[in-house]
Amino acid sequence: MEPHRLTELAALTTGSQLKDWILIVVGNLFVAFLALRALGHFLKKEWGEMVTLFVAAVAVAAVIWAPDTVKALLTGVWGKISGSS
Numbered sequence: 091m092e093p094h095r096l097t098e099l100a101a102l103t104t105g106s107q108l109k110d111w112i113l114i115v116v117g118n119l120f121v122a123f124l125a126l127r128a129l130g131h132f133l134k135k136e137w138g139e140m141v142t143l144f145v146a147a148v149a150v151a152a153v154i155w156a157p158d159t160v161k162a163l164l165t166g167v168w169g170k171i172s173g174s175s
Contacts, residue, residue, distance in 0.1 A: 113157075118154070121151050121154070124146055124150065131143065
């Protein structure tokens with residue numbers, strides 16, 4: 091996160107800006123937590139759990155850092171499944 095983004099926190103005027111800031115901070119913390127857990131599984135040689143946590147971290151990161159892309163992907167998939175596309 092750029093340093094000037096942190097100074098903007100005090101000047102958040104819309105709910106959208108606050109939502110984006112919260113998603114970035116909480117999302118990054120959650121991904122870091124998943125990475126630490128995956129490291130623990132790696133050290134214990136629990137490969138299945140490590141891969142599962144890695145996939146979860148990638149999914150969470152996609153939702154946090156590219157929400158519009160994920161929304162478009164899921165909308166397209168749902169359109170194919172439901173036949174509305």
